[in-house]
Amino acid sequence: MLAPADPGNLPGMPRIFSGIQPSGELHIGNWLGAVQNWVNLQHSYDCIFCVVDLHAITSKYDHTTLAARTREMATGLLACGIDPARSLLFVQSHVPEHSELQWLLNTVTPIGELERMTQFKDKSQRFESVPAGLLNYPVLMTADILLYRADVVPVGEDQTQHLELAREVARRWNAEFADGEGFFPEPAPLLTEAKRIMGLDGQAKMSKSLNNTIGLLDSPEEIWQKLRPAKTDPARVTRKDPGNPEVCNIYHLHKYFSPPATIAEVAEKCRGAGWGCLDCKRVLADNMIRALAPIRERALALQEQPERVDEILADGAAAARRIASETVREVRDRMGFLPRPRGVAVPS
Numbered sequence: 001m002l003a004p005a006d007p008g009n010l011p012g013m014p015r016i017f018s019g020i021q022p023s024g025e026l027h028i029g030n031w032l033g034a035v036q037n038w039v040n041l042q043h044s045y046d047c048i049f050c051v052v053d054l055h056a057i058t059s060k061y062d063h064t065t066l067a068a069r070t071r072e073m074a075t076g077l078l079a080c081g082i083d084p085a086r087s088l089l090f091v092q093s094h095v096p097e098h099s100e101l102q103w104l105l106n107t108v109t110p111i112g113e114l115e116r117m118t119q120f121k122d123k124s125q126r127f128e129s130v131p132a133g134l135l136n137y138p139v140l141m142t143a144d145i146l147l148y149r150a151d152v153v154p155v156g157e158d159q160t161q162h163l164e165l166a167r168e169v170a171r172r173w174n175a176e177f178a179d180g181e182g183f184f185p186e187p188a189p190l191l192t193e194a195k196r197i198m199g200l201d202g203q204a205k206m207s208k209s210l211n212n213t214i215g216l217l218d219s220p221e222e223i224w225q226k227l228r229p230a231k232t233d234p235a236r237v238t239r240k241d242p243g244n245p246e247v248c249n250i251y252h253l254h255k256y257f258s259p260p261a262t263i264a265e266v267a268e269k270c271r272g273a274g275w276g277c278l279d280c281k282r283v284l285a286d287n288m289i290r291a292l293a294p295i296r297e298r299a300l301a302l303q304e305q306p307e308r309v310d311e312i313l314a315d316g317a318a319a320a321r322r323i324a325s326e327t328v329r330e331v332r333d334r335m336g337f338l339p340r341p342r343g344v345a346v347p348s
């Protein structure tokens with residue numbers, strides 16, 4: 001751990017912003033797909049990480065569990081190794097400048113661009129009456145990034161379109177209000193290795209809503225009970241039938257949790273019908289349990305002291321707000337608003 005310095009303000013390091021929705025407990029898909037990467041990025045970037053609860057309400061959601069899921073997600077991130085002495089971690093709605101900047105940026109965002117977003121086209125089909133929040137989701141995402149004038153945003157292939165919109169909005173706003181000077185940097189993508197972790201059903205991406213996940217905090221017994229019935233190569237009807245590991249999700253999970261010698265052994269024993277699928281899953285379960293044990297221990301300790309998590313989030317929000325309020329003050333100024341009276345302005 002670094003000595004507490006000034007997270008969110010590490011001079012000389014490019015700044016990264018990234019957010020995650022408060023879906024509750026993290027699962028191995030989130031961990032392998034994003035959070036492991038965040039933990040590593042802390043060594044080379046000035047990192048700003050956010051639990052994006054304002055994004056979560058643009059789809060149908062359970063308002064009675066939103067607060068608990070938000071705290072749970074923050075707990076999971078801390079347990080995975082997000083270090084508050086090195087990075088900012090906070091909840092999006094605790095920094096109201098996200099919503100304010102979104103409104104201001106709405107005025108330079110072409111509606112046609114929003115309607116062209118692939119995610120909007122997909123998600124809007126699930127609604128009889130499409131909420132405006134769903135359409136404007138990418139503007140909030142743009143505000144999240146520009147508020148901190150982030151240089152880089154880690155994105156998967158499915159988000160490059162949103163980031164391109166953020167760059168376009170930054171260009172338009174700069175042209176209109178900053179004499180093209182580049183007040184807002186155009187955030188560059190940091191393309192991360194696409195780790196598409198399939199769910200235990202072997203049918204779709206691992207997702208809490210599909211109930212095909214293994215939670216990072218699952219107990220050893222829960223992990224085993226979930227792995228036992230997981231889908232494997234259908235060609236392996238009996239123990240004597242040879243299989244093809246390449247079409248089996250269990251084999252792919254071994255690649256993330258088992259050492260190279262075991263991965264080779266799995267492939268060989270699968271092709272040669274040298275063992276049954278349950279044997280194969282047992283080895284995976286043991287390796288997975290071992291890998292996740294330290295995260296689980298840290299999370300259980302943090303769950304015992306929710307006030308500690310709240311304190312970290314409060315500190316994170318206060319530090320984020322110092323940056324965000326300065327950005328919004330300057331944006332308001334350049335857009336010609338009457339300055340806020342004393343006492344209404346956010347104290348810095």
Ligand code: SF4
Pocket residue numbers: 232233236243244245248249250251266269270271275276277278280281
């Ligand atoms: S032996 Fe392992 S890799 Fe092969 S089909 Fe069964 S679970 Fe999958």
